[in-house]
Amino acid sequence: MEATHKLYLLRHAKAGARDDSSKTDIDRPLTPKGVVQSTSISSFLVGRDITEIISSPYKRCIQTVEPLSLEASIEIVESHALGEETSSRELQSLLEYVLATANSTEQSSSIVLCTHGNVVPAIINALGLYSNDTILCAKGSLYEIDLVEKSISYREF
Secondary structure, eight states: OOOOEEEEEEEOOOBOOOOTTOSOOTTOOBOHHHHHHHHHHHHHHTTSOEEEEEEOSSHHHHHHHHHHHHHHTOOEEEOGGGSTTOOHHHHHHHHHHHHHHHHTOSSOEEEEEEEOTTTHHHHHHHTTOOOTTTTTOOTTEEEEEETTTTEEEEEEO
16 A cells, blocks of 8 residues: 655634734634634544654644544644745745655555645745635635645645
8 A cells, every 4th residue: 555645735724803003913722613623624634644743833823723633642833934924945945854754654644734725825836836725815724735746635624
């Protein structure tokens, strides 16, 4: 059986309203609906050969993947490359790491990335993939990207 290498690309779950008077938005938490979405996302991903969870350092992203982290006993690695203010260089470097990691093992592996609505399409485009659903990118949505088959599918929670 051939090994599979997947990237699960998440947009953070539903968060509270953005406070325009605040200089930083990094501490905005999930709403009760977002907490439910994060639990549903975890239930979907558990048992899918997750080897790494990498998240934007924003609170809403961390909270989105915390249930998975706890259930799968995998530490969340925070990366500014997944933050709203990321540069194309930072993002490209992270994607090179993801692809190198996938190509370095013959065992099936999956990496989870949790980020923001402005970063998701940039990642999909950088991977050379296109999805009619890319424009949707709802809060609490997930793109399942098969790095071997170069295929992509979308779901919302």
